[in-house]
Amino acid sequence: MKTPIKFLSIMFFGMTINSYAADKSIPPSHGVPYPEGWQNWATIAVSHRTDNNTIRAILGNDVAVKAARSGNTKPWPDGAILGKVVWEDTQHEHWQTATAPGNFVHAEFMFRNSEKYAESYGWGWARWVGLEQKPFEKGMQVCISCHTPVKNRDWVFTDPALLPK
Amino acid sequence: MKTPIKFLSIMFFGMTINSYAADKSIPPSHGVPYPEGWQNWATIAVSHRTDNNTIRAILGNDVAVKAARSGNTKPWPDGAILGKVVWEDTQHEHWQTATAPGNFVHAEFMFRNSEKYAESYGWGWARWVGLEQKPFEKGMQVCISCHTPVKNRDWVFTDPALLPK
Numbered sequence: 001m002k003t004p005i006k007f008l009s010i011m012f013f014g015m016t017i018n019s020y021a022a023d024k025s026i027p028p029s030h031g032v033p034y035p036e037g038w039q040n041w042a043t044i045a046v047s048h049r050t051d052n053n054t055i056r057a058i059l060g061n062d063v064a065v066k067a068a069r070s071g072n073t074k075p076w077p078d079g080a081i082l083g084k085v086v087w088e089d090t091q092h093e094h095w096q097t098a099t100a101p102g103n104f105v106h107a108e109f110m111f112r113n114s115e116k117y118a119e120s121y122g123w124g125w126a127r128w129v130g131l132e133q134k135p136f137e138k139g140m141q142v143c144i145s146c147h148t149p150v151k152n153r154d155w156v157f158t159d160p161a162l163l164p165k
Numbered sequence: 166m167k168t169p170i171k172f173l174s175i176m177f178f179g180m181t182i183n184s185y186a187a188d189k190s191i192p193p194s195h196g197v198p199y200p201e202g203w204q205n206w207a208t209i210a211v212s213h214r215t216d217n218n219t220i221r222a223i224l225g226n227d228v229a230v231k232a233a234r235s236g237n238t239k240p241w242p243d244g245a246i247l248g249k250v251v252w253e254d255t256q257h258e259h260w261q262t263a264t265a266p267g268n269f270v271h272a273e274f275m276f277r278n279s280e281k282y283a284e285s286y287g288w289g290w291a292r293w294v295g296l297e298q299k300p301f302e303k304g305m306q307v308c309i310s311c312h313t314p315v316k317n318r319d320w321v322f323t324d325p326a327l328l329p330k
Contacts, residue, residue, distance in 0.1 A: 039328050040230070042205040043222045043250070048213040051262035057208045057222065057326075065205070085208070087326055094314045094322060097216035101326035133329045149259045157259060161222075161252055161266035163204050164298045 020061060020081060020111075029126035029135035032111055035061070038083045044068045045161040048099060053089040055101055058082065058158045064112075068160035075122070075154045080112040082158065104131050108143070110156065120144060121155050185226060185246060185276075194291035194300035197276055200226070203248045209233045210326040213264060218254040220266055223247065223323045229277075233325035240287070240319045245277040247323065269296050273308070275321065285309060286320050 022033035041059035048055045060068060064080035067073055076082075090102030111117065111124035125143035127136035136142075147155045187198035206224035213220045225233060229245035232238055241247075255267030276282065276289035290308035292301035301307075312320045 039234075040207040043208055043224065045266055046211045046220050046222050046252075047257070047266075048220060048264040049260070049262055050264075055211050055213060057211050059208065069204075085326075085328070087211075092212070092322065094318070095214070097214055098322075099213040099215075100324065101210055101212075104327040104329070107329070128329075131327065131329050153259070157257065157263075159265065161250075162269040162296065163250070164269070164272070164293075164296050 020079070026128065026133050027135045029128055029137060030124070030140050032109070032124040032126035034128065034133070034135075035081055035083070035109060035111075038081075038107065038109070041065070041083060043161070044082065045158045047158075048089075054086050054105060055089055055099055056087070057085045059085060069163065073154065073156070073160065075114075076112045076156065078112055078114055082110045082112075082156065084108050084158075106130065106136070107133070108136075121151070123155055185244070191293065191298050192300045194293055194302060195289070195305050197274070197289040197291035199293065199298070199300075200246055200248070200274060200276075203246075203272065203274070206230070206248060208326070209247065210323045212323075213254075219251050219270060220254055220264055221252070222250045224250060234328065238319065238321070238325065240279075241277045241321065243277055243279055247275045247321065249273050249323075271295065271301070272298070273301075275308075286316070288320055 021036040023036040026034040038059060041061055042065045044060045045058040061081040063077060064082050067077050067080055085107050086105040087101035088103040088105060089099045092098035092100045106127050106129040108127035112122060114122040117124045120140045125140040129136055150157050186201040188201040191199040206226055207230045208222060209225045210223040226246040228242060229247055232242050232245055250272050251270040252266035253268040253270060254264050257263035257265045271292050271294040273292035277287060279287040282289045285305045290305040294301055315322050
């Protein structure tokens with residue numbers, strides 16, 4: 001009886017850490033299923049890019065947030081999903097020196113699965129564009145190329161923001 | 166029997182919309198109890214201020230997020246809590262034109278309770294400073310003064326960021 005129980009345990013463990021709820025009403029990007037409910041994920045960081053005038057929230061699923069807040073990001077654990085939500089800059093009407101989110105640009109994601117995505121450095125790279133969330137299908141290489149400056153940081157730009165416990 | 170049942174319903178409804186989980190290990194600010202678990206609240210917006218070089222996440226409790234995403238913010242409903250998490254700017258080491266969160270400054274909150282906080286425009290104003298979350302006790306008027314430019318926007322600067330449904 002030992003072998004079947006061990007096998008089932010591995011199955012269960014594997015499903016727990018590497019699967020996530022997918023929203024099948026939106027087509028995959030690069031074969032990666034759309035992550036359901038990312039709009040309610042917790043914050044890992046924020047950023048503002050003045051080269052392309054966009055402001056961003058960096059969110060994570062439960063696995064990613066737990067890893068970010070316990071310093072377990074070298075490497076990020078299997079099952080972690082990082083989401084970057086991107087808006088065009090807009091100037092706040094009532095606070096001239098504040099930049100706020102304008103038009104929604106896209107939401108892009110890195111899905112950590114070291115086995116499934118071994119050929120793309122252990123990450124599934126996906127993006128959905130615009131409020132209609134049209135899948136980006138120009139190839140993971142487009143994403144990887146831009147992330148090459150941080151290839152020694154597990155391909156992740158984001159440092160988790162400091163937060164009180 | 167009708168009166169007691171109605172009374173109990175009102176009691177229950179009142180408790181549901183105006184109470185929240187307080188963390189009593191951290192002292193109140195301006196008499197407002199510390200909101201437990203705000204670090205996991207969903208994002209309503211982000212912002213970047215170049216007058217004081219800080220970058221921010223604007224988060225909300227469930228009541229606030231639901232209101233933000235359904236356009237029910239004029240006024241914000243009782244029970245809504247808005248949180249602004251503030252970090253000093255830092256330049257990203259691997260992307261020179263990106264501003265990222267540096268030192269944690271404070272987390273500040275607006276608690277909507279039109280009855281309890283009638284004398285401060287329907288909001289309880291609170292702030293906890295630094296990673297140690299020391300309560301700010303200089304008076305709600307300090308907060309209100311800065312928010313006066315948006316007194317006709319229910320005292321709220323934040324426009325909820327556009328998000329796909």
